[in-house]
Amino acid sequence: MKRREFLQNAGMMAGYSLMVDATGFKIGHRSGSSASESVEESQAGGEKFMKRHELEADVCIAGGGMAGVCAALSAARNGSKVVLIQDRSRLGGNASSEVKMHIVGADSHGSHVGWREGGLIDELRVEDAVHNPHRAWELFDLMLYDKVISEPNITLLLDTSVFRAQVSGDRIETIEARCDKTERIYVVASHVFCDCTGDSRLALEAGAEFRRGREPRAEYGESYALEEGDMKSQGSSILFTARKYDKPMPYTPPKWSRKIDKSMLKHRGVGSGSYEYGFWWIELGGDGDTIDDNEQIRFELLQVVTGVWDYIKNSGDKKDSANWALQTVGMIPGKRESRRIYGDHVQTQADLDGGWRKRDDGVSIGGWGFDEHPPGGFNDSDNPPFKSIKVKAVYNIWLESLYSRNIVNMMMAGRNISSSHVAFTSSRVMATCACTGQAIGTAAHMCAAKGITPRELRRRHMSDLQQLLIKQDQTIRGVVNEDPDDLARQASVTSSGVEEGNGEAELIIDGHHRHMTGKDAALHGWMGEMKSFGAWIELGWSSALDIGTVQLTFDTGFHRQLTLSASDWVTATMVRGPQPETVKDYRLIGRMADGSEETLVEVKDNYERVRRHKVSGRVKALRLHVMATNGAETANVFEVRVYAD
16 A cells, blocks of 8 residues: 555554653554554564554654754754654663763863853753762663653654665655564654664665765875775774672673783773773774674673673782672673765864864864774774874864755764764764754754755755754854844843953843853853842843743853763762752742833742743843852853743
């Protein structure tokens, strides 16, 4: 039966569906579902016992790592109906409890202090810090799950893998994904498809152009590239966690464990005294095929993990390890590199080292160094496990690198974006991947709403996309608030005062929503001195106007790192709870058209950076009265926006 006939007859067909939503599992057709659905009970694609389900959405996202989660949340919150397909039982990819790699980005390990990413990734990091101070990885998984299923516009399909795409000309019509746990094959039709799988599985099935390996130096004129290119890549890692007990804890390695000696560790120190977190440098597979060889890579990584732990426990070199015991050992290799999809632009070393300033299609930031790993990984014991060269400044990633050059309705985010291998070594880290996810989710929503392709969006609506992204707290270098609907931009600003030498009141409407560091160093927010009554800042207009939404952007301490890590020393640099700089208790008070004052909003125990409040009334002035912070001595506010609806 053709797809059109199938949909026309769907109402007459018996069937059931099992869908996940914010209230749990429901049997039966879901009213108000985020994607229209019909079910065919007969066999699907020649598979005798598989049931076929047809879904329709505005945006379909394959891959539920940090890029896919942020893409789904951004598209759904902007109003698109989203299908999110994840091939595992949990979200988060390498950041999940299955791998346990902490999320790093532009600011991490002193890269560019003050440039922690905003937007959705900050929301998720802060949420985890507040509700998971004891660093339980499964609670991070649960937080991501909660965020996704709490969005009514998202249909989440877990344990489901994309395996086929129906392409007409240069456009994906539908994709097929299977869930053997429920014996279902889903056929998803969508206006825009997003590949956030890391391995570019959707792109592979759709016939999108991609490449693997390391380009020769001459191809893009990259001084950090190899003289001669090859098909090698960065490898995969398995992490472990360990715990210290109050008595000796013996360890006997498996018989198949690799025997490790000190010569293998001359560039890979295991430290002493603290063994709670595994070693990212237990890495293998880059000299082969990280996809095809995955099972062999897993086995060899487990050989090395158990061998390294045997060395720590039994070699006699680490006598302080006696009371330490393994807690968890990953069973899924955390993959760094495989396929990269070609876009209209391939970002290269020159782009990241300053060339980004010449472009006008920036949609997110990166800043991790050029971080190269030897393909042989742990087996290449004569060489250090990495070579890092700091990028000169935080850079923009471009929209033209986030959509396919030959499949017109496919976008990508994460480690598979359009870049050379050299540029990939910087943009591959998960906070950067998450920001590209937010960028394509927002762009895909706009494409679906306007009925256009990503390429058309880039040509005709680039500024509109950038303005929507920064309104939703995405950081883009060189882009400031120019929203004509923001009534705050027309206001005069007064305050109870500022801490001497710090941010003035007028900075809350200067177009920026964060401080800048480095060459662009500048304060871009009000820092009001807290007094006995608190602190206040007020917007005033020459005549009364109707307001409907107020958006506040507070400070969540971008000068410090924030992530979930099993490493105690990494965690020691963070605050695992509400960030001290964040406004905690506040009121929004309107001076109404008749001269009276009215409390429009009152909030206690806030810890979020961005708060949006629906209000109503005709006001001449709007005052934000801060009664308490989460610990800071100043009331820190980066931006106030006001809208009529």
